Amino acid sequence: MFELRLLVPEDNVENVSDALDALDALSVSVEDADAHTDAEQALFGEPGMPPPKEGWQRSRVIALFPTEPAAREAATVLEFQDFFNGCSILGVANVPEQDWVRLTQSQFAPVEVTPEFWIVPTWHEPPAQARQVIRLDPGLAFGTGTHPTTRMCLRWIATHGLEGQRVLDYGCGSGILAIGAAKYGAARIDAVDIDEAAVESTRLNAEANAVQLNAGLPDKAEGRYQTVLANILATPLKLLAPLLCGHVAPGGSLVLAGILERQADELKEAYAPYARLQVSDSEDGWILMTATV
Numbered sequence: 001m002f003e004l005r006l007l008v009p010e011d012n013v014e015n016v017s018d019a020l021d022a023l024d025a026l027s028v029s030v031e032d033a034d035a036h037t038d039a040e041q042a043l044f045g046e047p048g049m050p051p052p053k054e055g056w057q058r059s060r061v062i063a064l065f066p067t068e069p070a071a072r073e074a075a076t077v078l079e080f081q082d083f084f085n086g087c088s089i090l091g092v093a094n095v096p097e098q099d100w101v102r103l104t105q106s107q108f109a110p111v112e113v114t115p116e117f118w119i120v121p122t123w124h125e126p127p128a129q130a131r132q133v134i135r136l137d138p139g140l141a142f143g144t145g146t147h148p149t150t151r152m153c154l155r156w157i158a159t160h161g162l163e164g165q166r167v168l169d170y171g172c173g174s175g176i177l178a179i180g181a182a183k184y185g186a187a188r189i190d191a192v193d194i195d196e197a198a199v200e201s202t203r204l205n206a207e208a209n210a211v212q213l214n215a216g217l218p219d220k221a222e223g224r225y226q227t228v229l230a231n232i233l234a235t236p237l238k239l240l241a242p243l244l245c246g247h248v249a250p251g252g253s254l255v256l257a258g259i260l261e262r263q264a265d266e267l268k269e270a271y272a273p274y275a276r277l278q279v280s281d282s283e284d285g286w287i288l289m290t291a292t293v
């Protein structure tokens, strides 16, 4: 395998990437050419900071080709294009053969939620101390357990237990929280998401874990639930306040994640007409907020 490396200014990245695709590159990746230098640019904005940028000022574009002549030919073709003005070829290099599947798999180790509760990819054996296991492989939908917000929700489920409950997972992604709820005793579970790929992924993951649940688009959520889980983000969570609270049965629990520590007060305010939210867990700057409704 051979990689062709290019230095490309911001405005030319799309054209160069498209051309490399058209030239049968096996893959094209784009990274900040100034990463780890003083000129490194943040791509995500924060309140009070300059707006986020669409791209980096200078990108390193790396295209993979099966042979050295194919990589060199692609470089030659690119050099003759108008949009290549300002770009430069950094070189063509041999990439040592790797077992890509094994390499990808090795990056996903079992994740500990509690000492007894683990999320384990299918190619791993569960750790000896695991009493509850969710089998989950990285897929298209969010929720492999590697993110603190997911882990905090699962920890809440494991420590509170949901024996016999009707549970709603709103924004289910991979379905990981719904599956966790089933493992901890929930009797009936609805898992909903605006993304159809997430709904499909939830169905497949539930099947792989021998868990019964109803997955669908948000209009599948119906009536009241003893526990409503929603790991989305602060802004949608604020907008969804009346809807989510309306789904919690009297005396039931609302569990919200996807919230940064500094967003706690705005969430409390948005939910104040319906519930008294409190911070009940935190990890890496993210918080879990819960209420009894």
Ligand SMILES: C[S@@+](CC[C@H](N)C(=O)[O-])C[C@H]1O[C@@H](n2cnc3c(N)ncnc32)[C@H](O)[C@@H]1O
Binding pocket: 141, 142, 143, 144, 145, 149, 150, 153, 170, 171, 172, 173, 174, 175, 176, 177, 192, 193, 194, 195, 198, 218, 231, 232, 236, 258
């Ligand atoms: C951060 S992921 C959480 C996935 C999983 N529940 C977890 O805890 O790992 C948020 C999910 O919410 C979905 N989502 C975002 N806005 C939504 C909305 N307004 N209604 C329903 N789902 C939404 C997204 O498609 C995404 O799958």
